[in-house]
Amino acid sequence: xxxxxxxxxxxxxxxxxxxxxxxxxxxxxxxxxxxxxxxxxxxxxxxxxxxxxxxxxxxxxxxxxxxxxxxxxxxxxxxxxxxxxxxxxxxxxxxxxxxxxxxxxxxxxxxxxxxxxxxxxxxxxxxxxxxxxxxxxxxxxxxxxxxxxxxxxxxxxxxxxxxxxxxxxxxxxxxxxxxxxxxxxxxxxxxxxxxxxxxxxxxxxxxxxxxxxxxxxxxxxxxxxxxxxxxxxxxxxxxxxxxxxxxxxxxxxxxxxxxxxxxxxxxxxxxxxxxxxxxxxxxxxxxxxxxxxxxxxxxxxxxxxxxxxxxxxxxxxxxxxxxxxxxxxxxxxxxxxxxxxxxxxxxxxxxxxxxxxxxxxxxxxxxxxxxxxxxxxxxxxxxxxxxxxxxxx
Amino acid sequence: xxxxxxxxxxxxxxxxxxxxxxxxxxxxxxxxxxxxxxxxxxxxxxxxxxxxxxxxxxxxxxxxxxxxxxxxxxxxxxxxxxxxxxxxxxxxxxxxxxxxxxxxxxxxxxxxxxxxxxxxxxxxxxxxxxxxxxxxxxxxxxxxxxxxxxxxxxxxxxxxxxxxxxxxxxxxxxxxxxxxxxxxxxxxxxxxxxxxxxxxxxxxxxxxxxxxxxxxxxxxxxxxxxxxxxxxxxxxxxxxxxxxxxxxxxxxxxxxxxxxxxxxxxxxxxxxxxxxxxxxxxxxxxxxxxxxxxxxxxxxxxxxxxxxxxxxxxxxxxxxxxxxxxxxxxxxxxxxxxxxxxxxxxxxxxxxxxxxxxxxxxxxxxxxxxxxxxxxxxxxxxxxxxxxxxxxxxxxxxxxxxxxxxxxxxxxxxxxxxxxxxxxxxxxxxxxxxxxxxxxxxxxxxx
Numbered sequence: 001x002x003x004x005x006x007x008x009x010x011x012x013x014x015x016x017x018x019x020x021x022x023x024x025x026x027x028x029x030x031x032x033x034x035x036x037x038x039x040x041x042x043x044x045x046x047x048x049x050x051x052x053x054x055x056x057x058x059x060x061x062x063x064x065x066x067x068x069x070x071x072x073x074x075x076x077x078x079x080x081x082x083x084x085x086x087x088x089x090x091x092x093x094x095x096x097x098x099x100x101x102x103x104x105x106x107x108x109x110x111x112x113x114x115x116x117x118x119x120x121x122x123x124x125x126x127x128x129x130x131x132x133x134x135x136x137x138x139x140x141x142x143x144x145x146x147x148x149x150x151x152x153x154x155x156x157x158x159x160x161x162x163x164x165x166x167x168x169x170x171x172x173x174x175x176x177x178x179x180x181x182x183x184x185x186x187x188x189x190x191x192x193x194x195x196x197x198x199x200x201x202x203x204x205x206x207x208x209x210x211x212x213x214x215x216x217x218x219x220x221x222x223x224x225x226x227x228x229x230x231x232x233x234x235x236x237x238x239x240x241x242x243x244x245x246x247x248x249x250x251x252x253x254x255x256x257x258x259x260x261x262x263x264x265x266x267x268x269x270x271x272x273x274x275x276x277x278x279x280x281x282x283x284x285x286x287x288x289x290x291x292x293x294x295x296x297x298x299x300x301x302x303x304x305x306x307x308x309x310x311x312x313x314x315x316x317x318x319x320x321x322x323x324x325x326x327x328x329x330x331x332x333x334x335x336x337x338x339x340x341x342x343x344x345x346x347x348x349x350x351x352x353x354x355x356x357x358x359x360x361x362x363x364x365x366x367x368x369x370x371x372x373x374x375x376x377x378x379x380x381x382x383x384x385x386x387x388x389x390x391x392x393x
Numbered sequence: 394x395x396x397x398x399x400x401x402x403x404x405x406x407x408x409x410x411x412x413x414x415x416x417x418x419x420x421x422x423x424x425x426x427x428x429x430x431x432x433x434x435x436x437x438x439x440x441x442x443x444x445x446x447x448x449x450x451x452x453x454x455x456x457x458x459x460x461x462x463x464x465x466x467x468x469x470x471x472x473x474x475x476x477x478x479x480x481x482x483x484x485x486x487x488x489x490x491x492x493x494x495x496x497x498x499x500x501x502x503x504x505x506x507x508x509x510x511x512x513x514x515x516x517x518x519x520x521x522x523x524x525x526x527x528x529x530x531x532x533x534x535x536x537x538x539x540x541x542x543x544x545x546x547x548x549x550x551x552x553x554x555x556x557x558x559x560x561x562x563x564x565x566x567x568x569x570x571x572x573x574x575x576x577x578x579x580x581x582x583x584x585x586x587x588x589x590x591x592x593x594x595x596x597x598x599x600x601x602x603x604x605x606x607x608x609x610x611x612x613x614x615x616x617x618x619x620x621x622x623x624x625x626x627x628x629x630x631x632x633x634x635x636x637x638x639x640x641x642x643x644x645x646x647x648x649x650x651x652x653x654x655x656x657x658x659x660x661x662x663x664x665x666x667x668x669x670x671x672x673x674x675x676x677x678x679x680x681x682x683x684x685x686x687x688x689x690x691x692x693x694x695x696x697x698x699x700x701x702x703x704x705x706x707x708x709x710x711x712x713x714x715x716x717x718x719x720x721x722x723x724x725x726x727x728x729x730x731x732x733x734x735x736x737x738x739x740x741x742x743x744x745x746x747x748x749x750x751x752x753x754x755x756x757x758x759x760x761x762x763x764x765x766x767x768x769x770x771x772x773x774x775x776x777x778x779x780x781x782x783x784x785x786x787x788x789x790x791x792x793x794x795x796x797x798x799x800x801x802x803x804x805x806x807x808x809x810x811x812x813x814x815x816x817x818x819x820x821x822x823x824x825x826x827x828x829x830x831x832x833x834x835x836x837x838x839x840x
Binding site for chain 2: 054
């Protein structure tokens with residue numbers, strides 16, 4: 001350890017203050033602080049500080065994503081081989097998925113971190129850790145067969161327009177990962193929706209049912225999977241969104257470490273359940289629904305990207321509401337709108353992406369009204385206290 | 394009449410190095426110093442020159458913009474040096490002490506039977522005006538104001554903070570006289586907050602509204618108590634006095650002398666002889682701790698709000714503690730991995746330190762990360778028991794948006810109330826400094 005430290009200090013020398021490559025220091029610092037928590041000491045204010053830092057927080061999210069990612073790799077292979085009707089082992093299935101997904105992760109990190117480093121050098125600040133999470137999320141919410149250049153281009157759009165244009169990590173309005181997905185969704189719809197993209201290499205085979213459950217429901221057919229299959233995730237879909245079990249494992253870590261807001265997760269589930277229950281109740285009110293409205297409410301919660309979006313994207317602290325009350329409202333509306341979009345808009349069989357992006361835009365407004373009630377309370381206090389002021393002055 | 398204040402949100406840090414409850418007479422320092430930077434926003438105007446002979450209570454300088462506030466010598470001796478910093482700002486006024494103190498005689502005065510003007514004049518001429526702080530802004534009070542109330546907190550909740558009950562146990566009589574004097578200065582009430590230990594001595598104090606306070610830090614902060622008892626509105630003034638200084642004011646009326654007594658608790662994992670020391674205001678830190686090596690940080694005050702001292706500097710005017718902790722200028726490999734380095738305390742659950750609630754942690758000054766933009770939400774509210782939105786207020790201060798700061802409650806806060814917020818902040822932003830600059834902006838723009 002000592003030896004590595006000394007080597008590093010040597011490498012860093014030309015990047016020091018007043019040295020030749022000072023400008024590029026953020027890039028080197030980012031690599032250095034990845035290996036070592038720096039020796040910086042407190043200068044002003046509190047002399048001691050909490051052990052937590054942004055790196056630790058972000059890595060916790062990455063850890064929470066790993067079960068869903070690994071399952072996604074296996075499921076990609078499983079869907080591929082079982083649809084082709086070929087025999088396969090666990091490792092073959094996993095290997096097939098891994099070979100598709102790892103290059104996507106590499107492209108996403110490569111392109112995204114490249115831009116982040118460039119901006120850090122250009123703006124002269126340190127590289128923020130936010131992209132560690134975004135960079136993993138982006139491939140996880142893409143269809144398995146999307147070309148790598150599309151992943152790269154979506155990343156460029158998300159980081160440049162979704163984040164850096166607003167001032168970088170902490171300032172963005174929209175969730176960057178969802179911005180990437182929305183970009184790909186609208187720019188390359190044939191690669192992002194339909195019934196051909198969700199199973200690996202489905203286009204090679206005729207007559208295979210590569211549709212997602214929501215897709216087939218929207219088409220007026222019945223879901224051909226059992227609730228248990230939906231819950232465990234052995235269904236077609238975006239890479240890591242299918243397994244509710246693995247997502248719940250991640251959610252548990254996020255909630256226990258308080259990195260993800262349990263308020264948002266719980267209220268979003270409540271919101272989705274509420275909307276689905278309203279739809280389920282339509283027949284009893286004499287309105288004939290369709291397959292989507294009659295889809296049982298609890299199954300709405302476990303199919304599609306709803307669970308993944310709620311746990312990993314709605315809870316993004318930067319784009320979510322920031323006040324406690326605001327988080328309840330924000331979460332509830334995400335769930336509520338996601339199911340509504342699902343049911344009402346056949347063009348978008350999945351609604352969670354648009355629901356979260358929409359609520360990202362409204363989050364500052366929600367916070368504004370929550371804060372305003374506090375401001376009002378303070379103003380009213382001044383009114384009732386004026387008598388006291390007069391005696392005091 | 395007593396009222397209970399129970400604080401729920403906050404942060405109780407259990408640290409190694411508490412001071413033993415034993416009062417020791419500290420050796421008399423050769424030199425003492427009054428440091429104008431201790432009095433925020435005061436621009437000192439010197440009235441004596443180097444080499445002047447001073448009695449305890451003789452004026453050294455006054456405040457340029459509030460001339461009535463005078464700052465006096467805590468000891469008798471010779472003015473040795475006026476240390477200046479950038480732009481000739483006075484940093485330290487060092488007084489070489491006589492072996493025995495001689496006092497300027499102000500004359501005894503019975504506070505309960507004297508009128509407010511005479512009391513105010515006496516407090517100001519003796520230099521005790523410097524003890525009185527004003528909220529909003531957390532600065533030395535302007536004697537031209539009349540506060541709507543005066544608040545005294547004898548509750549210690551800060552990590553390793555000295556125990557007020559112990560410090561005040563032999564000073565109850567002068568404390569009562571101090572209260573009698575302060576009571577004349579406000580048409581409102583004098584609020585005294587006590588906790589389990591200080592209540593033992595102070596529950597019989599007359600002329601105050603007594604509050605029993607319990608809960609984690611910052612429950613003991615006078616700002617939090619004001620917020621719960623009678624929050625400050627725009628245009629209002631309240632005054633606060635530290636309890637030991639109340640007894641110094643009391644002594645002034647009882648003896649007619651400025652007895653600048655100060656009890657200092659020596660704390661922190663690196664301090665030897667951790668006890669309470671009986672000394673005078675402005676004592677030299679070296680007399681209690683000697684010369685310490687570079688890898689130890691000397692803090693005048695507590696670990697959250699104190700000031701960094703170097704060897705041969707002097708204890709702060711308002712501080713009742715001297716804390717020594719190890720410097721943390723070392724690297725930690727993969728320090729960002731969650732659930733590692735659990736020996737460092739964390740309020741966040743990404744460390745397992747919460748599994749040892751009774752463990753006393755040994756903190757260092759390492760920042761444990763680097764400064765970042767504000768990302769994580771909700772962590773500040775957990776440790777700030779006030780009805781306001783800390784993150785939004787901090788952002789308003791950074792942006793210098795005066796109207797927003799007013800709306801979000803800038804008048805109700807002081808930097809020290811945000812110390813715990815600064816401690817837990819994931820983005821390592823110097824929040825107390827941000828709040829201080831925000832308050833300074835309010836002083837210049839609103840006044």
